[in-house]
Amino acid sequence: MRSVRTVRADGTPVYRWEQSAGMPPVQVVPLDPDCEGEHLPPDHRHAHDFWVLAYVARGGGAVGLDGETVELREGEVHAVAPGEVVAAESLAELDHARAWSVAFTPDAIPSLASISPLTWAHHPLLALFAAEGRRAVVPVAERPRWEAWLAELTDELRHPDRLGARDAVTATLTNILVATARLAPATPIAPDPLVTRVFDEIERTYATKASAGDIARSLGYTPGHLTTVIRQRTGRTLLDWLTERRLTEARRLLRETDLPLSVISVRAGLGDPGYLVRRFKARYGITPDRWRRDG
Missing domain, CATH: 2.60.120.280 (Regulatory protein AraC)
Structure with a gap:
């Protein structure tokens, strides 16, 4: 696992x-x-x-x-x-x-x-x-x-x-x-300001063609440095979180619409349907079409 x-x-x-x-x-x-x-x-x-x-x-x-x-x-x-x-x-x-x-x-x-x-x-x-x-x-x-x-x-x-x-x-x-x-105790841990900024930027740009490098540079960091810091603080890299957000949007569109994969891949920021299928299967263990049928 x-x-x-x-x-x-x-x-x-x-x-x-x-x-x-x-x-x-x-x-x-x-x-x-x-x-x-x-x-x-x-x-x-x-x-x-x-x-x-x-x-x-x-x-x-x-x-x-x-x-x-x-x-x-x-x-x-x-x-x-x-x-x-x-x-x-x-x-x-x-x-x-x-x-x-x-x-x-x-x-x-x-x-x-x-x-x-x-x-x-x-x-x-x-x-x-x-x-x-x-x-x-x-x-x-x-x-x-x-x-x-x-x-x-x-x-x-x-x-x-x-x-x-x-x-x-x-x-x-x-x-x-x-x-x-x-x-759970009522006192929460203060949010990490950098992680919050990164997540806000991902939310703003995930549906575009923005890369992890683009997001890092827009926040004033080198891609390598920001990736290392985010991985240490969250367990995942900047690219992982960007891809996760895009796949969540792809799942939503698969569930709520009849749009073809060619349209879903673009709207979710994943580019082309072949890339969507590869990333989806690697993340969830099944293809988008099967996920849609079984859902």
């Missing part, structure tokens, strides 16, 4: 999401201190371009997040934002614990898939990712329900061909995100 997108100058790998056809972009995995990866540094330091919720049902441990040690305590849910560097050298303490991580991209949820990805960080369902500390405590009475949700989500993802599996995954993830958002 994930592969190395790039490796930062300090050796930190940044993982990307690889979409599987027919299922929402969601994965549930146990927090395993013994998970060895050929790309991981000795302290398991890594980042990713997707979103992660970690829930500790029993036991505890600690991880490093962007250079700070974060304790993982029983009953807590933690939000790990895209671009945040995780150093999991302390996960050995979870040997006798019960914990999971839920990795996803927000467009797994229909209400989020239909809006600009540039606004995801401010959506109420993702409130914990924008809250100070990015952690919350699940009330004791609600913890059995959380374990049931995670078990159900894991089971549905293991049987993608089962009738209604996709809808079941989406519904269960929505329940988890709603419950998480209701627990």
Whole structure:
């Protein structure tokens, strides 16, 4: 479900999401201190371009997040934002614990898939990712329900061909995100001014032929520098975000109109239909025509 997108100058790998056809972009995995990866540094330091919720049902441990040690305590849910560097050298303490991580991209949820990805960080369902500390405590009475949700989500993802599996995954993830958002602290993290400026410029120009380089130069930066900074702060490059916004518009047009791909590709800023098909299939695992038929 994930592969190395790039490796930062300090050796930190940044993982990307690889979409599987027919299922929402969601994965549930146990927090395993013994998970060895050929790309991981000795302290398991890594980042990713997707979103992660970690829930500790029993036991505890600690991880490093962007250079700070974060304790993982029983009953807590933690939000790990895209671009945040995780150093999991302390996960050995979870040997006798019960914990999971839920990795996803927000467009797994229909209400989020239909809006600009540039606004995801401010959506109420993702409130914990924008809250100070990015952690919350699940009330004791609600913890059995959380374990049931995670078990159900894991089971549905293991049987993608089962009738209604996709809808079941989406519904269960929505329940988890709603419950998480209701627990989120009221104090939000201040928006990143540079990321806000970049996203505003993408929103203004995505439907044109503007390139990532054009956007960087319009904001007074070199393309290489701005790409590096945006990747460090959001987990994705400037071009990734520009392409994501264009693909979201392409999906909207596929869903709401009968326009041919030749017109949709131009209106979404993707140039020609061949390029639209390649980018769409790489991102969602299926062609635009199939997505339109199945939608």
